[in-house]
Amino acid sequence: MSAASSAGYPESGMPRATYAGERVGEETKPSYKTTELMAFVAAVVAVLIASAVVGDDARGVDRFPAGQAWLYVTLLTIGYMISRGLAKSGSRGRDDGARV
Template sequence: MTAASSPGYSESGPIRDTHTAPRISSETKPSFRTSEFFAYVASVVAVLIASWAVGNGANGVDRFPADRAWLYVTLLTIGYVISRGLAKSGSREDTDTMRR
């Protein structure tokens, strides 16, 4: 004896869609389209301009030397890389769809 099937169900269970469309959008934006990128670039430019503009004081001592400016740029870069890593860590996008 066979049981009658309900609409939407085959005799072996619910009908399953085996084809799923690939996800086109990602959870995070490309880095150059984020506000943190523009803040990073503005900060780097500001540090370098400040180091150049301050220059030597009246007594000939450089109050903001280039080595300190580049240290600040390095620290800004580390912060930016960490923030992008945190933003991307929650992304579940497949690497195959990122190549498209």
């Protein structure tokens, strides 16, 4: 008996499109090819440079200490990870073993 297990799927459970070599969906771009990575790196560099450049105030107190700069870098990293997660969560792709 060779009935399909569900609409569009043969008994093996793999979609028919994979048999024909057709891609079912496209994966999102790798992170190094996105503008959000470039914006993230630029923002991190800007925060660290700003922390190094901003000097002391009239009383000799650092106005932008390293601890605060690293907090901002951490927040930027969290935001970047969330944005990549959201980008990947809506994509449908398969891993065919091809590495570029």
